[in-house]
Amino acid sequence: MSELSLTAVGGSAFQVTPTLVDFSLRLVFTGSGDMNATVVVNEYLKLVHEEAIRLGLAQVSCDFKQLTFMNSSCFKSFVVWIDTVKNSEVRYQIAFLTNPNLPWQRRSLEALRRLAANLVTIETIA
Amino acid sequence: MTDPDDNRPLVSLTLSFRPLANQIGPLRSLLSDLCKPHLVDADVLSRLLLAAHELLENIVKYSVGEAAEFHLLVEAKPNGLLVRVRTKNRAAPERMADARWRLDALARAGDPIAHYDELIRESAGRRDISGLGLARIPAESEMELRYATDQDWLIVTAEGSTSKQVNE
Numbered sequence: 501m502s503e504l505s506l507t508a509v510g511g512s513a514f515q516v517t518p519t520l521v522d523f524s525l526r527l528v529f530t531g532s533g534d535m536n537a538t539v540v541v542n543e544y545l546k547l548v549h550e551e552a553i554r555l556g557l558a559q560v561s562c563d564f565k566q567l568t569f570m571n572s573s574c575f576k577s578f579v580v581w582i583d584t585v586k587n588s589e590v591r592y593q594i595a596f597l598t599n600p601n602l603p604w605q606r607r608s609l610e611a612l613r614r615l616a617a618n619l620v621t622i623e624t625i626a
Numbered sequence: 627m628t629d630p631d632d633n634r635p636l637v638s639l640t641l642s643f644r645p646l647a648n649q650i651g652p653l654r655s656l657l658s659d660l661c662k663p664h665l666v667d668a669d670v671l672s673r674l675l676l677a678a679h680e681l682l683e684n685i686v687k688y689s690v691g692e693a694a695e696f697h698l699l700v701e702a703k704p705n706g707l708l709v710r711v712r713t714k715n716r717a718a719p720e721r722m723a724d725a726r727w728r729l730d731a732l733a734r735a736g737d738p739i740a741h742y743d744e745l746i747r748e749s750a751g752r753r754d755i756s757g758l759g760l761a762r763i764p765a766e767s768e769m770e771l772r773y774a775t776d777q778d779w780l781i782v783t784a785e786g787s788t789s790k791q792v793n794e
Binding site: 574 | 765
């Protein structure tokens with residue numbers, strides 16, 4: 501299997517860190533996904549999709565355990581990403597790992613699951 | 627301990643300021659600190675902060691001129707709490723028309739979650755602006771959204787109530 505070409509992006513206020521394990525890519529989001537993070541998230545998710553296709557990944561997991569907030573513009577980037585996967589010839593699963601102490605996550609992500617119930621799963625992590 | 631007969635709000639905050647993007651995070655933290663002692667349920671606080679955040683970002687993105695206003699009210703009622711967030715900003719004519727169109731559509735929608743889902747599906751193929759921030763408030767915060775205009779001023783109010791009792 502090829503090596504991961506994605507690298508971590510962002511800074512102290514917001515960061516995404518990728519890790520590849522077998523055929524699954526895990527993206528760890530930390531900080532606040534606000535106006536300053538919008539462009540980063542938008543561009544990064546495009547690269548994630550390209551990388552997932554290139555590596556033939558089965559799943560991409562988004563670990564939100566340390567993501568304190570996500571605004572509607574960042575959320576929209578996830579909508580576009582999921583729609584891209586949904587309409588792609590080669591698909592992979594998208595899993596969101598949520599923090600039970602951050603109640604906004606479950607509500608926000610349920611909307612993404614409704615957008616593509618066959619692609620998106622939501623799990624709570626301790 | 628909170629006396630429900632006491633008419634003073636639990637929290638009342640009014641800001642008049644020139645909104646900037648880097649102010650939103652600290653403002654959100656301030657709102658959280660102010661409201662947390664009165665909101666037992668973390669979910670209620672989370673919903674309030676989501677509404678406040680989206681409205682604050684809107685005035686940062688779309689205000690014209692130097693001045694904007696932000697109001698927060700948390701008030702004890704006999705059956706629970708009233709929570710209200712209000713923003714007031716001057717808006718360019720095209721932005722005013724767009725906001726009115728979105729807010730009128732929200733008001734017409736019977737089910738805020740179904741309306742939000744529809745907007746998400748419509749926005750999926752577009753790479754331009756989000757257009758989801760206002761609809762997200764009633765769908766996820768379960769707060770009612772209404773607006774008023776005064777010449778080129780746009781006033782947006784998110785209001786909700788909860789049966790959760792205040793901390794004692």
